Amino acid sequence: MFVADRADEPGADRLPALLRRTVDGTVREVARVEAKGVRSVLLFGIPTRKDPEGSGAWDPEGPVPRAIRAIKAGHPEVTVLADVCLCEYTDHGHCGVVVGGRVDNDRTLPSLGRTAVAYAEAGADLVAPSAMMDHQVRTIRSALDRAGYPDVGILAYAAKFSSGFYGPFRDAAGSAPAFGDRRAYQMDYRNRREALRELALDAEEGADLLMVKPALPYLDVIAAARERFDLPIAAYQVSGEYAMIEAAAARGWLDREAAARETLAAIHRAGADVILTYFAGDLDPSTEGAR
Numbered sequence: 001m002f003v004a005d006r007a008d009e010p011g012a013d014r015l016p017a018l019l020r021r022t023v024d025g026t027v028r029e030v031a032r033v034e035a036k037g038v039r040s041v042l043l044f045g046i047p048t049r050k051d052p053e054g055s056g057a058w059d060p061e062g063p064v065p066r067a068i069r070a071i072k073a074g075h076p077e078v079t080v081l082a083d084v085c086l087c088e089y090t091d092h093g094h095c096g097v098v099v100g101g102r103v104d105n106d107r108t109l110p111s112l113g114r115t116a117v118a119y120a121e122a123g124a125d126l127v128a129p130s131a132m133m134d135h136q137v138r139t140i141r142s143a144l145d146r147a148g149y150p151d152v153g154i155l156a157y158a159a160k161f162s163s164g165f166y167g168p169f170r171d172a173a174g175s176a177p178a179f180g181d182r183r184a185y186q187m188d189y190r191n192r193r194e195a196l197r198e199l200a201l202d203a204e205e206g207a208d209l210l211m212v213k214p215a216l217p218y219l220d221v222i223a224a225a226r227e228r229f230d231l232p233i234a235a236y237q238v239s240g241e242y243a244m245i246e247a248a249a250a251r252g253w254l255d256r257e258a259a260a261r262e263t264l265a266a267i268h269r270a271g272a273d274v275i276l277t278y279f280a281g282d283l284d285p286s287t288e289g290a291r
């Protein structure tokens with residue numbers, strides 16, 4: 001869910017699950033999906049003001065901390081995850097601090113730690129670092145422990161590929177890079193062994209769940225991860241995967257429900273224990289096949 005100070009207008013040219021909502025609108029949406037059986041939500045924030053450092057990410061009055069507090073107050077049973085990245089908060093749209101035209105991995109780490117602590121303070125159950133900086137899991141784990149949040153877990157975007165499927169997300173989050181691309185920190189999709197090495201590093205650094213992202217084009221990586229690691233494996237069916245089905249269904253070319261369910265079943269069959277999907281609030285879990 002995308003939390004912003006200003007919501008999209010009704011009828012905005014955006015897919016329903018990618019709509020920007022205010023804190024109040026987010027709480028209403030949580031109530032709606034909770035009634036449908038959804039037990040966890042992942043939050044992304046869209047700040048009003050961006051700067052080179054991405055300092056809005058750790059502002060306790062930013063959209064994400066405010067939404068976490070409001071959700072926890074009204075819906076304490078819902079597990080709240082907060083994405084930890086700087087790209088929504090930097091004016092250049094990169095996931096880290098830029099020095100001399102390049103993303104500086106090590107200068108970014110303290111900001112990620114600080115952001116995770118701000119979300120833990122607000123009441124997040126898990127944080128989900130997605131910046132793909134080396135050692136982000138270790139940095140966040142120790143920042144959380146030092147701040148007194150040893151029970152806040154980490155869902156690590158461990159194998160996150162530099163993908164053509166993030167377009168609708170970047171549009172919703174306003175986080176497309178202003179120059180260059182993310183290939184220096186996200187992974188080369190031709191390289192499966194590197195993906196497994198990234199997963200192993202995050203496991204060693206203290207991740208509680210390991211995520212592969214995107215999902216459907218990477219079923220082989222999900223299957224390999226399930227074989228190799230004991231941790232729960234998560235898979236993120238990203239915005240472009242969702243948009244493909246929605247767009248084809250809108251033209252009458254695909255049966256939306258059938259196609260969505262088949263992809264989710266495939267991701268599960270490949271070995272994902274947890275699936276993050278924009279269809280979560282839409283598919284009726286009581287229907288046959290949904291689980």
Ligand code: PBG
Binds near residue numbers: 095
């Ligand atoms: C932030 C982030 C991205 C996504 C999740 N966290 C965008 C990106 O890496 O550009 C993409 C999710 C989606 O496409 O649904 N770094």
